Amino acid sequence: MMNNRFNSDAFLLAELQNGSEQAFNFIFRKYYEGLCFKANGYVNDIDKAQSLVQDCFIKLWEKRDNTEKINNLSAYLSFMVRNRCIDYIRKSESIKNLHDSIAPCQDKNDVECTFISEEFETWLMYKITLLPKKSRIAFEYSRFEDLTYNEIALKMNISNKAVEALISRSLRILRKDLQLYLPFLISFLLK
Structure with a gap:
C-alpha cells in the first residue's frame, strides 16, 4: 500500500489530519532516528532523548487535527524536539538548584539543621497525602517516580x-501551604 505519495510531507500531513495511523507510522519511522540524535545533542542521554522525542510524536498525534498549519514537517518536528529538550533542561536545572540550595544545610551536620530538614520533609509528605486523590497520584508519579x-x-x-x-x-x-514554612527554612539556610 506504500506508494510515492508517502514521500510527500504534504500528503502525509493530510492523511495524518484524517487520522491515518499508517501516515503517522511512516512519519515516525522517517524522522525518529534523526530527532533522537538531535535531542541527544541537548540532553546527552540517549534514553532520555528517545523519551523526549516520543513525547513529541505523541503530541503530534494528539494535535493531528491542526496539521494544516504545518508548512515544513521536518522543521516543525525539529522545533518541537528542541523546545521539549529545553523544557526538560530547565526543569532539571531548577531541581538541581533547589537541591543545591538545600545542600548547605545537609553539609553543616548541625542538629538544628537536621531537625528543620526532617520536620520540613515530614510536614511536606503529610501535606502531599492531603492533596485530592488524582492530584496526589499525578504529583507522586511526576516527583517520586520521575515519569x-x-x-x-x-x-x-x-x-x-x-x-x-x-x-x-x-x-x-x-x-500555598509551604508559604508559611519556607521563610524559616530559607533564613536558616542563609545563616
Whole structure:
C-alpha cells in the first residue's frame, strides 16, 4: 500500500489530519532516528532523548487535527524536539538548584539543621497525602517516580492536559501551604 505519495510531507500531513495511523507510522519511522540524535545533542542521554522525542510524536498525534498549519514537517518536528529538550533542561536545572540550595544545610551536620530538614520533609509528605486523590497520584508519579506527563497520562488513562492541570493544582496547593514554612527554612539556610 506504500506508494510515492508517502514521500510527500504534504500528503502525509493530510492523511495524518484524517487520522491515518499508517501516515503517522511512516512519519515516525522517517524522522525518529534523526530527532533522537538531535535531542541527544541537548540532553546527552540517549534514553532520555528517545523519551523526549516520543513525547513529541505523541503530541503530534494528539494535535493531528491542526496539521494544516504545518508548512515544513521536518522543521516543525525539529522545533518541537528542541523546545521539549529545553523544557526538560530547565526543569532539571531548577531541581538541581533547589537541591543545591538545600545542600548547605545537609553539609553543616548541625542538629538544628537536621531537625528543620526532617520536620520540613515530614510536614511536606503529610501535606502531599492531603492533596485530592488524582492530584496526589499525578504529583507522586511526576516527583517520586520521575515519569513524564505522557507516561502519567497513560498510567492514569487521562490526557496530557489533565495531567498538567492535576500537577499544577498540586503545586499551587503545596506552594500555598509551604508559604508559611519556607521563610524559616530559607533564613536558616542563609545563616
